Amino acid sequence: MPDLEECSGVRYLRETTYTRETIKEIQRPAIAQVETFKEYPDAKKIKLPTNWSLDEARITPLVQKRRSLRKYEPEDVTFDELAFMLWASQGITAKSGDYSFRATPSGGALYPIETYLSANRVEGLAPGLYHFDPRNFCLEQLRDKDCGKEVAACCLDQTFMGNAAVGFLWSAVIRRCMSKYGNRGMRYIFLDAGHICQNLLVAAEATGNGGCPVAAFYDDELNALIDLDASEETTIYAAAVGKRKSAKQCSL
Numbered sequence: 001m002p003d004l005e006e007c008s009g010v011r012y013l014r015e016t017t018y019t020r021e022t023i024k025e026i027q028r029p030a031i032a033q034v035e036t037f038k039e040y041p042d043a044k045k046i047k048l049p050t051n052w053s054l055d056e057a058r059i060t061p062l063v064q065k066r067r068s069l070r071k072y073e074p075e076d077v078t079f080d081e082l083a084f085m086l087w088a089s090q091g092i093t094a095k096s097g098d099y100s101f102r103a104t105p106s107g108g109a110l111y112p113i114e115t116y117l118s119a120n121r122v123e124g125l126a127p128g129l130y131h132f133d134p135r136n137f138c139l140e141q142l143r144d145k146d147c148g149k150e151v152a153a154c155c156l157d158q159t160f161m162g163n164a165a166v167g168f169l170w171s172a173v174i175r176r177c178m179s180k181y182g183n184r185g186m187r188y189i190f191l192d193a194g195h196i197c198q199n200l201l202v203a204a205e206a207t208g209n210g211g212c213p214v215a216a217f218y219d220d221e222l223n224a225l226i227d228l229d230a231s232e233e234t235t236i237y238a239a240a241v242g243k244r245k246s247a248k249q250c251s252l
Contacts, residue, residue, distance in 0.1 A: 078207075128145055171236065
């Protein structure tokens with residue numbers, strides 16, 4: 001619709017799209033690097049404790065172990081594990097009036113991000129492409145064949161995306177957010193995707209899995225694979241998830 005295409009937020013999205021042709025010609029702006037850490041040398045420094053005894057510290061090993069994982073064991077992710085990861089990343093956790101709140105925050109409780117799955121090795125689930133319906137907490141099958149290799153090809157031919165047990169593909173229904181927040185809404189869309197992915201990665205660790213976020217993909221190809229109307233909904237983020245080696249295996 002013209003009302004979306006005229007927005008500067010949407011123009012930015014279109015102008016940063018990758019295709020197999022344009023990626024070879026993209027000129028990176030000559031922006032000087034900056035230090036990774038910022039400090040105030042003259043400020044008083046107060047050391048923080050690291051020997052937490054709070055119940056909340058149970059999350060510590062999950063956060064501590066989280067690293068981008070690109071090599072996966074050949075075993076399946078269980079259906080229960082997948083369900084838990086979907087709930088932790090976008091499951092409905094509370095309701096108030098017309099609002100259904102989810103496990104991750106969203107500006108205005110609008111939740112513009114949709115979750116699609118490329119299921120390759122999930123116990124009890126046929127390989128294929130699925131859409132996650134959080135309202136009914138179910139999967140909707142869109143394709144009934146393994147499309148891992150196609151997903152990997154769309155993601156700049158990164159083979160680990162095809163080797164993963166599950167590929168998570170997140171799209172943004174642009175109008176859902178920008179109809180309320182205008183151009184500022186594009187910021188909120190990206191923030192939402194980051195919240196969702198981080199929760200997924202921590203949930204993956206909790207279930208003996210690991211994951212790797214992916215932001216490099218050919219937009220139009222991935223949209224076509226999922227059969228999205230890119231004028232209204234476009235992929236903006238992805239992640240691969242699979243079984244990690246157990247501590248026992250790693251010690252051998």
